Amino acid sequence: MNLNEQPEPSTLRPIVPLVLYQGQSRWTYSTEFADLFAEPVRDWLGIPRFSHELVDQSQLQPDEIEGELKVRVMQLVMLAAYHPERPWMELAGTLLRTLRTLPPSGGTNYFYVFVDYILRTQEPETIELFGEVLRRGAPEIGDELMTYAEQIEELGEARGEERGRLKTQVEIIENLLRLGEDWSRIEAIAGVTASEFDALKQRLGELSA
Known part of the structure; x- marks a missing residue:
């Protein structure tokens, strides 16, 4: 695109913020987004100001x-x-x-x-x-549900084990870095390169989310 060209004007589609509330009691809070912030900061210029449409399903x-x-x-x-x-x-x-x-x-x-x-x-x-x-x-669906529940539980346990192993590995490498070790020695000790370390931290973040 030529930098001197101006983009064609377009109309923005409206965005309607919608909240489906399904708590045990009726919604009693404000529908103004800014009111969700602590009172001392509500008047700050950077606080977004809009109201959301509320669908209160608590008594449905x-x-x-x-x-x-x-x-x-x-x-x-x-x-x-x-x-x-x-x-x-x-x-x-x-x-x-x-x-x-x-x-x-x-x-x-x-x-x-x-x-x-x-x-x-x-x-x-x-x-x-x-x-x-x-x-x-539907017996076959009920059995399928419980089998799936067991699979979810096993997956959670496997993720927990992987998270613990990666957390330990990351902490060891970070300690070595704080002690001033260079990557050639860290790689020899931990078997992890600098680029692999970044990938380890990213994976740990995913498992911890």
Whole structure:
């Protein structure tokens, strides 16, 4: 592009900040973003100022969930994080059984996306309840859920072991650097080059996120 050329003017698409609130009690806070900051800094010039649209679903009942199938399942599994009672799980189980029969959309299997969310946000007893609900209505899906839960647990343990090993390795190398060791000696001691050290720290950050 020629630096003297001016870009064609364009119209920015509107961005509407939307908050879906699904807590155990009604939303009582301000919908002004700046009010989320501590009071002494709210008047600072750099504080963004806009209001968000609020959808308060705290008092929503299971049969009031509307929308197409994936939207309904998405809302149910999010609400289940705060309302892990049987009516929510029963309806979520029914919708997930329906979702399980649909082909993947855009290469994404949303059944596993939503199941993964449940496994990562619920307590073990709630996961067991959800597995029971699914096993009663569709035994093969209930068994699949619990197998998947075991796989998630094993993956978490493996990630924890890798994180611990990398943390120790990174700390040793950082200590050597603080002592003034050069990379030729560090490589001989730890078996890690400078470029590999950067990759180790990046991987550690990913595992710790």
